[in-house]
Amino acid sequence: MDATIERSTLRGRARAPPSKSYTHRAILAAGYGSEATVHDPLVSADTQATRRAVEAYGGETDLSEDRSTLTVEGFDGRPDVPADVIDCANSGTTMRLTTATAALADGLTVLTGDGSLRSRPQGPLLDAIEQLGGRAESTRGNGQAPLVVGGPVDGGTASIPGDVSSQFVTALLMAGAVSDDGIAVDLETELKSAPYVDITVEVLEAFGVEAEEIDGGYRVEGGQSYAPEGGEYHVPGDFSSMSYLLAAGALAAPDGLVVEGAYPSAQGDSAIVDVLERMGADIEWDREAGEITVSQSDLTGVEVSVADTPDLLPTIAVLGAAADGTTSIVDCEHVRYKETDRVSVMAESLTEMGAAVVEEQDRLSIRGGETNLRGATLPGRDDHRIIMSLAVAGLVADGETTITEAEDVDVSFPGFFDTLAELGANVSK
Numbered sequence: 001m002d003a004t005i006e007r008s009t010l011r012g013r014a015r016a017p018p019s020k021s022y023t024h025r026a027i028l029a030a031g032y033g034s035e036a037t038v039h040d041p042l043v044s045a046d047t048q049a050t051r052r053a054v055e056a057y058g059g060e061t062d063l064s065e066d067r068s069t070l071t072v073e074g075f076d077g078r079p080d081v082p083a084d085v086i087d088c089a090n091s092g093t094t095m096r097l098t099t100a101t102a103a104l105a106d107g108l109t110v111l112t113g114d115g116s117l118r119s120r121p122q123g124p125l126l127d128a129i130e131q132l133g134g135r136a137e138s139t140r141g142n143g144q145a146p147l148v149v150g151g152p153v154d155g156g157t158a159s160i161p162g163d164v165s166s167q168f169v170t171a172l173l174m175a176g177a178v179s180d181d182g183i184a185v186d187l188e189t190e191l192k193s194a195p196y197v198d199i200t201v202e203v204l205e206a207f208g209v210e211a212e213e214i215d216g217g218y219r220v221e222g223g224q225s226y227a228p229e230g231g232e233y234h235v236p237g238d239f240s241s242m243s244y245l246l247a248a249g250a251l252a253a254p255d256g257l258v259v260e261g262a263y264p265s266a267q268g269d270s271a272i273v274d275v276l277e278r279m280g281a282d283i284e285w286d287r288e289a290g291e292i293t294v295s296q297s298d299l300t301g302v303e304v305s306v307a308d309t310p311d312l313l314p315t316i317a318v319l320g321a322a323a324d325g326t327t328s329i330v331d332c333e334h335v336r337y338k339e340t341d342r343v344s345v346m347a348e349s350l351t352e353m354g355a356a357v358v359e360e361q362d363r364l365s366i367r368g369g370e371t372n373l374r375g376a377t378l379p380g381r382d383d384h385r386i387i388m389s390l391a392v393a394g395l396v397a398d399g400e401t402t403i404t405e406a407e408d409v410d411v412s413f414p415g416f417f418d419t420l421a422e423l424g425a426n427v428s429k
């Protein structure tokens with residue numbers, strides 16, 4: 001599917017989808033337990049992959065007809081050896097989190113994914129599982145999927161670098177809670193994407209599982225049981241998804257637009273509100289009502305570290321391209337290990353749209369504001385965040401912006417283009 005966007009004026013109210021990160025964790029936490037109902041799950045391509053993995057390990061899941069609840073009968077801490085290969089599709093979270101599950105099973109599991117996922121780093125997690133006494137191999141010996149993983153591991157201490165993916169820590173903590181001896185993770189370097197581990201700790205706590213940050217790492221006791229209070233868990237709204245709507249409002253909603261479902265949580269990506277404020281946007285977050293109101297404003301470039309918030313890079317890059325002056329996105333090397341190398345892809349795409357961009361290994365600088373962005377035909381590269389951010393750029397570009405393979409927004413924000421259209425965007429697909 002191609003999506004074509006033209007300059008637009010937006011207004012009204014929109015609700016971002018439920019959080020992808022919380023949904024993955026809630027489904028897997030419920031899988032590690034015996035029974036739980038997950039309310040307001042994100043039903044998207046990525047979270048469906050985690051659902052399939054839980055089923056492969058012996059869990060059962062049932063999505064209500066209106067898709068508002070997912071009931072999970074878990075495998076109670078003891079995963080079966082899957083009857084088939086687990087296909088994690090495009091989802092890094094699914095692959096990392098359920099690779100650690102495989103290390104608890106008494107036999108071998110094979111995990112694979114699409115071309116993008118098969119090119120992303122898994123080596124530190126494989127090493128960690130081997131340090132814990134499990135078997136963990138990349139079939140091509142390059143630290144990438146397909147992976148062959150086996151256990152059962154009892155627990156112990158594993159040391160991993162912190163600057164590749166926080167999902168390795170999340171994976172080991174979630175599995176460690178149902179291991180016999182628990183797992184301690186020593187971080188060899190400072191942790192990037194750290195708020196995602198805060199999300200993990202928050203979800204574990206909601207499921208009655210304790211994990212803690214210790215000096216230089218994290219630790220979880222073994223022998224714990226996953227059971228949310230009353231058997232129910234509610235997923236909050238997704239701030240990464242909201243970032244596109246908020247950026248769209250700051251660029252193209254003179255009378256303002258309201259984003260609903262924005263309640264405070266551990267999501268680092270709520271920092272988008274602060275970034276927009278620093279750029280000069282007229283933005284207000286009513287935390288109690290869970291509503292953010294944002295209006296079109298003249299934006300100025302700022303320097304932003306995305307060490308904690310890698311998924312905001314494409315959104316901030318687009319804001320920078322439309323702002324006066326230079327926006328520097330720093331601490332971004334780990335953003336190269338996503339569905340695509342998003343530092344390079346945003347540099348190329350925004351250059352194509354007429355922005356002045358300088359790409360360095362750990363910094364992306366965008367000088368905007370001198371001339372308008374111009375529409376272009378841009379490949380979506382099977383990367384949901386590239387597609388959504390470029391669609392926002394299209395709202396303020398001269399002429400048409402066409403994004404190819406735009407259906408991949410389904411990974412995290414199904415209905416993204418319909419939501420934009422309901423806000424008044426000129427979108428055709």
Ligand SMILES: O=C(O)C1=C[C@@H](OP(=O)(O)O)[C@@H](O)[C@H](O)C1
Pocket residue numbers: 020021022024093164165166167170192193196310311334
């Ligand atoms: O744990 C999670 O839910 C995620 C962690 C982050 O990845 P890294 O920890 O690999 O940076 C983030 O980019 C991804 O979209 C979701």
Ligand SMILES: C=C(OP(=O)(O)O)C(=O)O
Pocket residue numbers: 046090091092093094311338339385412
């Ligand atoms: C990188 C992302 O997710 P994952 O790592 O789960 O593929 C993302 O959603 O931007």
